[in-house]
Amino acid sequence: MVMSVAAAIGLGACHKDDNNNSVNATDRDFMVNASYGNVAEVDAGQLAISKGSTAAVRNFGQMMINDHSTAQAELNSLGSQYNVSLPTTPDQAHQAMKQQLMNLTGTAFDSTYISAQVTDHQNTVQLFQNEIDNGNNSSIKAYATKYLPAIQMHLHTADSLRTNH
Numbered sequence: 325m326v327m328s329v330a331a332a333i334g335l336g337a338c339h340k341d342d343n344n345n346s347v348n349a350t351d352r353d354f355m356v357n358a359s360y361g362n363v364a365e366v367d368a369g370q371l372a373i374s375k376g377s378t379a380a381v382r383n384f385g386q387m388m389i390n391d392h393s394t395a396q397a398e399l400n401s402l403g404s405q406y407n408v409s410l411p412t413t414p415d416q417a418h419q420a421m422k423q424q425l426m427n428l429t430g431t432a433f434d435s436t437y438i439s440a441q442v443t444d445h446q447n448t449v450q451l452f453q454n455e456i457d458n459g460n461n462s463s464i465k466a467y468a469t470k471y472l473p474a475i476q477m478h479l480h481t482a483d484s485l486r487t488n489h
Contacts, residue, residue: 347406348460354451355403355464359410361448362396364418365389371425372437380485381434384441391478395471402464438486445479 365388372385403410414422421440428436452475455468 345461345463347408347464350455350458351406351461351464352408354455354459354468355399355406355408355410357451358448358455358468359396359399359403359412360415360418361444361451362392362399363412364414364421365392365444366396367414367418367422368425368437368440371422375425375429375433376437377430377434380488381437384438384481384485387481388441388478391474395474398467402467405463406461435486438482441482442479442486445475445482448475449479 369385369388369392372388373382376382376385400410402408413419425433425437425440449472452468452472456465456472459465459468
């Protein structure tokens with residue numbers, strides 16, 4: 325989820341790498357918002373494993389934990405390399421969604437979780453495409469390019485699960 329407030333939190337100054345490839349505002353905003361997304365997906369995935377009423381929802385939650393943990397580890401490395409502070413907790417919107425999910429069970433949990441996953445991944449596809457199109461730093465753009473197909477697959481899977489519920 326893209327939040328303008330997030331862009332103003334903990335952003336490092338522009339730094340240059342060995343290729344004189346500076347980090348612009350798009351790169352920094354992308355890194356912060358991608359981090360919020362990764363952390364939120366891991367958090368929600370843990371809920372899905374414990375509260376999901378179907379194996380498909382629980383398996384999707386485990387995939388979110390695995391894939392987004394890997395993506396976050398790589399993003400943390402980029403954040404360190406370019407001195408961009410990244411969030412370690414979900415943003416307010418995802419915290420509110422978690423509270424809502426914690427109060428649901430059964431198919432109500434499943435359908436709310438999966439619908440939120442569709443929306444989140446639609447937004448994330450746009451976020452990553454924007455970085456690919458408008459970012460400046462080749463390493464950060466390469467990260468977006470590397471992970472965009474997985475995000476699109478997550479969106480397709482979540483959409484399929486939503487259709488089947």
